[in-house]
Amino acid sequence: NAGVTQTPKFQVLKTGQSMTLQCAQDMNHEYMSWYRQDPGMGLRLIHYSVGAGITDQGEVPNGYNVSRSTTEDFPLRLLSAAPSQTSVYFCASSRGQRSYNEQFFGPGTRLTVL
């Protein structure tokens, strides 16, 4: 199994540009989520999905959109990038059963917005 994969690994955008961060998992996990990691702030939840067709907001959802059309994929879209969105983005997945929800993380995407 490849686990959780993310593309691209690095990205530089100009303010106002849009892009999609890709995330895929091959473990048939129901739950997927997106976090951003900033120095001194820790990891913060952006959006999450408990299954195909179901998404919800996390702590810091503004400026980001998600959709979940398949179990495997959970892309994160930046509609109009801002310098405040410069961060490292991590995608994670886990099985649906709550008490055993070990999280598996992807390697991250480092995004810089100029």
Next chain:
Amino acid sequence: KQEVTQIPAALSVPEGENLVLNCSFTDSAIYNLQWFRQDPGKGLTSLLLIQSSQREQTSGRLNASLDKSSGRSTLYIAASQPGDSATYLCAVDRGGSNYKLTFGKGTLLTVNP
């Protein structure tokens, strides 16, 4: 609002030393607590997950304990090695109708040869 604090923020120890990392959380109503390791420029790797009904979990040289009533968890690393150098994060499942993790800011561990 759940808040997770990790102390110390950084720790440097000589190889072979036993050490303890601390994690505290403000809301004791949690489903589980998870410890992660993060190497520089990498993603997070799950080390141990403790369910709310458990007191501790062990994996090799790692032992994690959980005291829900006091809002504390510790990660004990025995006989530390230079390869243990990394940032260690704890995260709690805050409970409620949806599954969400709240992370601490981590402890940067350096094990010196």
